[in-house]
Amino acid sequence: MKTKMTAAAKRRLVKSVLLHAGLLLFAAGCVYPLLRILSVSLRPGDKLVSTDLSLIPAGATLLSYSKLLGDTMFLRWLWNSLLITLATSFIGVSLASTAAYAFSRFRFPGKKAGMILLLSSQMIPAGMLILPLFLMIMKLKLMNTYLGMIIAYSVSSLPFSIWILKGYYDTIPRSLEEAALVDGTSQVGAFWRIILPLSTPALSIAFLFNFTTAWNEYLVARVVLFSSKQYTWTLGLFELQGQYITQWGMFAAGSMLVTIPVLCVFLYSSKWLISGLTLGSVKG
Secondary structure: OOOHHHHHHHHHHHHHHHHHHHHHHHHHHHHHHHHHHHHHHHOOOOOOOOOOOOOOOOOOHHHHHHHHHHHHHHHHHHHHHHHHHHHHHHHHHHHHHHHHHHHHHHHOOOOHHHHHHHHOOOOOOHHHHHHHHHHHHHHHOOOOOOOHHHHHHHHHHHHEEEEEEEHHOOOOHHHHHHHHHHHOOHHHHHHHHHEEEEEEEHHHHHHHHHHHHHHHHHHHHHHHOOHHHOOOOOHHHHEEOOOOEEEEHHHHHHHHHHHHHHHHHHHHHHHHHHHHHHHHHOOO
16 A cells, blocks of 8 residues: 555656646746847847847847937837726726626626627627728727727727626626615615625736737727827837838837836736636636
8 A cells, every 4th residue: 555655646746747847848938038038128239139148148238228218209108008008998897897797687688699799799800990990080080099099999808808797797696786785775886885896806807908908909009090199109119110220129128118017917916817717607
């Protein structure tokens, strides 16, 4: 019996070692591109390719960062992106939370068809949405404005957010709301005091999805914005790429700086990430 226990323990140890080795390799594959971008941003000049594989290159300098912040409108581009992204995230989550609650709790004509329509909208390639979004924003006379960008991004991210929140609401027992109604609160009060506090994981996932989608978007911004003062960071960094020369050092420095907001949001919401993605998957 003792020998069998030892053999089983060895098998578990081998599996554990292989699992951790695989995870380490996967993590290294994810981190390596980021480290190379950091290395490019620290190189003197605009060298993109080098035979030196060290993380900190010889003659490392922060000149690319200082030139990016001092000689370009990068801080303005970053502010534009942050303003548009935060507004899109809050508006998207607010609209999705109420719409998902209606789909989860009420019966009305077209409910099933509406959910199928929302799901089918996610199958449309993003490039096909550019023309209708452009026509809509142009008719609203919101070209080259923050509001036009916020509307375009909110419309694009709503269907997925509604599906995430609707699935999560379905896992919350109706008896909790019924008890609150018996105690004298209204339907809106039950939603505000019972459903929303219990839905923090799903709301965090919806917010993170809206944030990353709006923060990294390029195609719609290219169509809607045409003034450099209104550019988001995706358009601003593209300006560093010329026809004959590209300022790779500044480009890499900007790429490193724009990861900071997303990283902060992700780290803050990571404690709700797993529960927010899984708890809403058991009911449809």
